[in-house]
Amino acid sequence: MVKPILENCICELLHSSLPNYCIRIADLGCSSGPNTFSAVLSIIENIDKACHTMNYEPLPIIQVFLNDLFGNDFNTVFKALPNFYEKLEIENGRKYGSCLIAAMPGSFYGRLFPKNSMHFLHSSYSLHWLSQVPDGLVSASGIPMNKGSIYIEKSSPPIVHQPYLQQFTQDFTMFLKMRYEELVPHGHLLLTIVGKNEEIDGPHVLNLLGMVLNDMVVEGHLEEEKLDNFNIPQYTPSIDEIRSIIQKEGSFKLLHLETFKLQLDASFPEDHDHAENDARAAYVATYIRAVFEPILASHFGNTIMGDLFQRFAKKIAKLLQMGKGIVNNLVISLAKECEN
């Protein structure tokens, strides 16, 4: 779904920024794993393709910055680089030294790059993470406002929804301001994030995790207070909320804003019809565990993680069977507006 938008972005970008000896790109929230280079590879391929189409030679040098938090495992990323460079040379004809991959650690809610230096900034499945747990979810006197939940529920009062939306608005606005400064004139920003689930789509993953934690409290495996005091620093906005924040911030031209639905098990490697529902549910539980275990374990402890995600897999299995295992995604493409 994102590929044609990426292709479009790169084409537009190169039309306004070529001839240029060096194109600077970044992947914000690159993580560390088998997919770390996939966005970068797509971007490089699209740049090369657009240059070929425009008969632009020689290919520009591409300087890449991989960004994630200070604690990200960049060592593993760097050890995979020689292989990546080799593949790039063999499969893409990109000579060693024509693509220079660096890392820029730090929060993308702060400054990462010099002013007017970056051509294309990409971020996939990272911007729904907030800079902190929203203030106000625990009252001044210490009373939890979001008892029994770890995120916003359908039944949540405004006192829960408001702090989340406010934190997201503040963070996303800051993100846009920082990136605007860092981009060259006509530079592009392409973002994919998890969006709000519509009622027809079924429950949100975070609500499912909350339900499991609640079950564990009811069955006496977890202290109620532990659950009441935990709120996840993530917010999945609606398309209207995103549009409104971008408009209020005001510096970017909104090129695309779309939602697309994905099944939770869309990346399951086997053929759809032949796979057991439980195997798919286990697969979904495993990748969601990889995302959420660090933050859950640091609050609830390591010992309950096995039980938690086994229960979670069962809930996912039911959901998949009902055809309700859907994630709503938002894809947003923006360009730096310039006076001239």
Next chain:
Amino acid sequence: MVKPILENCICELLHSSLPNYCIRIADLGCSSGPNTFSAVLSIIENIDKACHTMNYEPLPIIQVFLNDLFGNDFNTVFKALPNFYEKLEIENGRKYGSCLIAAMPGSFYGRLFPKNSMHFLHSSYSLHWLSQVPDGLVSASGIPMNKGSIYIEKSSPPIVHQPYLQQFTQDFTMFLKMRYEELVPHGHLLLTIVGKNEEIDGPHVLNLLGMVLNDMVVEGHLEEEKLDNFNIPQYTPSIDEIRSIIQKEGSFKLLHLETFKLQLDASFPEDHDHAENDARAAYVATYIRAVFEPILASHFGNTIMGDLFQRFAKKIAKLLQMGKGIVNNLVISLAKECEN
């Protein structure tokens, strides 16, 4: 010894490159440890000092690239960054976001940065490492030419010295060519490396290591063949060799070329007169072990490392007692010559 030259370099650099919104610097061969940020900190402090002297405000943004091989432990470096940024703000008044520290992994014998993008490139105690063990130290029929040694000895025939000098010439020339492309016009290069020991200075650390390995062969703790087939990929040039390579390469203007001697135990933390000779020797053996253990252990195995460095410490103790524990250093400062 290097500090006044660094100060000079930065002054000259800023005179030719200010006003500039962003100064890009790199530390090549930054390693990972308590000293990783010390060169960068010195450079930042000198930039700020020069800007104050020149009444240049606001201070330029500094983009830093820390470079070392793909296998360097950058995770540890990145985890220390929040503290470094905080100290920079408190002690140097450099606001968060005014100094942006990235990592660029890879060999400095290849391309690291886009053309004409870097203002100041620094490298300390890294450039005596060669890109590979020189060819020719083992004959075509597999006969070792440097039997009983791991480096060039005083008694070594030209057949040993030649391949080392040739490899260093090739590597250092490539290094200069790469850096010339990456530097902006009038950009500066400041290098400190270990140089050749004069006869009066006493034996070279690599020769001492070779002597210990030889003793272990004689005593039957090590196979002779293992030693005969090992040659260290390091070369410590003379000042004349360095000057000649720079002149032949021809693109840089040589600003400074000096040697300075340091005692092996110069960085020993206690007061000179009160410290035991053995404690100093143990200190020297420990830091030299940190440098050479990885490459020695991968050839000779881990099991003999303890014995090896205990013997080495004894040799160092004798040397220190004789006042012969000296390292010769070369400091080289170069500027990118420009036609206009």
